[in-house]
Amino acid sequence: MKSHDQLLNLLKRHPDQYVSGAMMSQELNVSRTAVWKQIRKLETAGYEIEASTKLGYRLLYSPDEINSERLAESHSTARFGQSIHYFEQVKSTQDSARALAESGAPEGTLVLAEEQTGGRGRMGRGWVSPQGKGIWMSMVMRPHVPIHCAPQLTLLTAVALCRSLRRLTELPIGIKWPNDLLIRGKKISGILLESAAEDERLKYIVAGVGISVNLSEGDYPEELLAKATSLRIEAGQPFSRSAIVAEFMQEWETLYDLFLQEGFNAIAALWESLSVSIGQKVRLVTPQGELEGTPVGLDESGAIRVERADGSLVTIFSAEMGEPLNRS
Template sequence: MEQSQLLTLLEEKRDLFVSGEEISRLLGVSRTAVWKQIRKLEAEGFAIEAVPRKGYRLTGRPSRLNAAELQSKLGTTAFGRHLHIREVVASTQDVLRELAEKGAPEGTLVIAERQDNGRGRMGRSWVSPPGRGVSMSLLLRPDVPLQLAPQLTLLAAVALCRSLGRETGLQIGIKWPNDLLVDGRKISGILLESATEDERLRYVAVGLGIAVNLDPGDYPEALLARAVSLKMAAGRAFDRAALIAAALLEFEQLYALYKEQGFEPIRILWETYSVTLNRTVSLNAGHGFFEGVPRGLDDSGGLRVELPDGGFRTIYSAEIGDAAPLPNAKG
């Protein structure tokens, strides 16, 4: 039995439940084979309601992004104007890096409905069922030295935070360096990967993942306490193309500001949206855990952490978690 046969049958019975027994009989397969194909259709983004003793009912098809529709919504000059939409890729980052090596211009955008090997910071995977999230990578060619690369990570976080907050009405905060949270749960992941030459950046691939219209059943149970979608948080679905267009416009405008005025305006904005500052946290910078109170960013984009003895330590990469309040910690 092919997925197309099962899908055709469910489409023909739209709005009606079809029992597993009937599907088995009509398609000449076992009930187990039916169940496996149902799971595969759900993984492809089809919404299928399953009710004991009633069967299965198709309630929604995956929403595919359309290049013409997306570009009609763009208000940018360069970002997203060279657009590549793919159905399935290993990773949008990998596709974008190939394009970058072939000379793709700044602002080139790769979007995939499904990633088989999508990745986030620290090598983590990213959950994004087809038609319900956003998985995309944007090409930058900044004329800045390698040591200032952390600034671009923070810029990306500010751009996405501001645009999503404006489009959804949700209170979104930034957990250092670039995780976006709603009520303490993650709704977006950002990953920057760069190519360098002579201590300068040749190009940067900015990977952006947004959990847009995912439902609780789309997440592994272990993630539900730490992750949420915009739809789950707001109680309504969102137009993915509109969110992408808004994010690209905000990103392009802040990137222009960064090139004109440097990091200071971005630093101020990041600190405004941060949910990390001025509270005691536990940090793991790769050499064991320590506790401290993040106070702000330095000029290069590092996080300045006040230690229990009153001294300061600047970090550029670390895992941050909650910790018990420290004695005499400033609020």
């Protein structure tokens, strides 16, 4: 058994108690320096361990494991999440899923990683994705729809994730246009859809989703704490990552099939009911410049309709939406 596994077993044998460094050193027959190094390894793997100069070490949190085989059996989807590729570490689940898509992977093929070293969000931003605490995933989609429908699938993914998370956590999660999930103004999830087209039709879409599930405040850089949070921080308790993925897959496939059969209108209505953007005066940074206005709803393409101060309506297809300007 590896020394860090022995150390972990020792900490688990003393739940909610401190174990002195001297005791660890003696039981494991290693130096105090070696104990400290193994503690660091456990923390890198997602364990949270409290250290006290006088008392020793105490295990505060153990990451839950994602078992890909049990996960595939835990939901009754026909396609989504039925083929799972699980990795301890990848640069980006998007890159891995795109390679699978190019090699002919079927729709619903899911890539899950415990850790991303180069996770990215919209507009090329980085994403905090420590090992064992979040859900970092990408899925291959092959919808038989025109290219212009791709933005609608981004909104659909946000609706599916928001609805499934609200059911499981009972937290007040809402959607900021187009696809950020927020709790009380702080971001808990991001969604990135990247597509490949052929002959004016979508060849495939790779839908990347990052969910901050069991991150603690210490996992975030200080500058992000004012605008980022996790389900665990907000609820005061950890959640099963496998249960979240299974619930999400079920909801995602249900809404996707509804979209393919009946079009975007039903999805748009669900999105608007979950939106935290509608009715809030905001500043938007578009490729054409900045503007202020109040979002009033989606159009048939998935673009946001914004009412200006003079009462005119403008349709925004791509923009960075700021915080509400009229929040008290």
